[in-house]
Amino acid sequence: MKARLLKLQLKIDAMSVRERAMVFGATVGVIVFIMFAMLIDPLFVRQKTLRNQISQQQNNMQGIDAEITAMVQAHAADPDLASKARLAAIRNASATLSNQLRTAHSSLVAPERIAPLLESILKSNGRLRLVALKSLPVMSFDGSFDAAAGPAVAEPAAPATAPPATALPAVSSRAIYAHGVEVTVRGNYLDMVNYMDALEAMPLQLYWGAAQMEVDTYPEARLSLTLYTLSLDKKWMTL
Numbered sequence: 001m002k003a004r005l006l007k008l009q010l011k012i013d014a015m016s017v018r019e020r021a022m023v024f025g026a027t028v029g030v031i032v033f034i035m036f037a038m039l040i041d042p043l044f045v046r047q048k049t050l051r052n053q054i055s056q057q058q059n060n061m062q063g064i065d066a067e068i069t070a071m072v073q074a075h076a077a078d079p080d081l082a083s084k085a086r087l088a089a090i091r092n093a094s095a096t097l098s099n100q101l102r103t104a105h106s107s108l109v110a111p112e113r114i115a116p117l118l119e120s121i122l123k124s125n126g127r128l129r130l131v132a133l134k135s136l137p138v139m140s141f142d143g144s145f146d147a148a149a150g151p152a153v154a155e156p157a158a159p160a161t162a163p164p165a166t167a168l169p170a171v172s173s174r175a176i177y178a179h180g181v182e183v184t185v186r187g188n189y190l191d192m193v194n195y196m197d198a199l200e201a202m203p204l205q206l207y208w209g210a211a212q213m214e215v216d217t218y219p220e221a222r223l224s225l226t227l228y229t230l231s232l233d234k235k236w237m238t239l
Contacts, residue, residue: 136180
């Protein structure tokens, strides 16, 4: 081993200054890539689990809404007591799921607060420079943040109401919307790590859609983050 290290040292000593700089740059690039992967991957795993849970709740609510609508249409003319009791039980279950979903949303950043929050954390760092901050098209959330699913977001279906004689409440279809921003910053790698740590430590939750880092001239690098929050409201702010 000692002989190999000595041989490697002799090879490096024989290199020109330019060759040594290229070897050093390549080594730094590999180290930065490994550290970046170790930081981001655990965040994606944890947030994928939460997205799956919210998606499952949404599917359950849609199934209950479909059952309610079918029962209203089938028994609107002359519903009997048993049907009303069953319908009430279904509505209670639907309300419970809605409350659970709203509880999950209460831990998320409100769409209109994303941009000010990112800028505030960036200013507290001081050494990072904001390159770009832009909002992404609002899209309906189906368990993933794949924008290829379609840029347009469908409006919730119109409420299905029973005839006045039955005095049944309206049944509406629920939708969850994903609001995203893309923030690009430039600066030192360690400052970028501190910035991502600050985002992760926030009491409110943001979803990490994508992260890309490019090393321009060491130690300067460029970091692009795509961040999302979820909401029952399609309304989105303009940056």
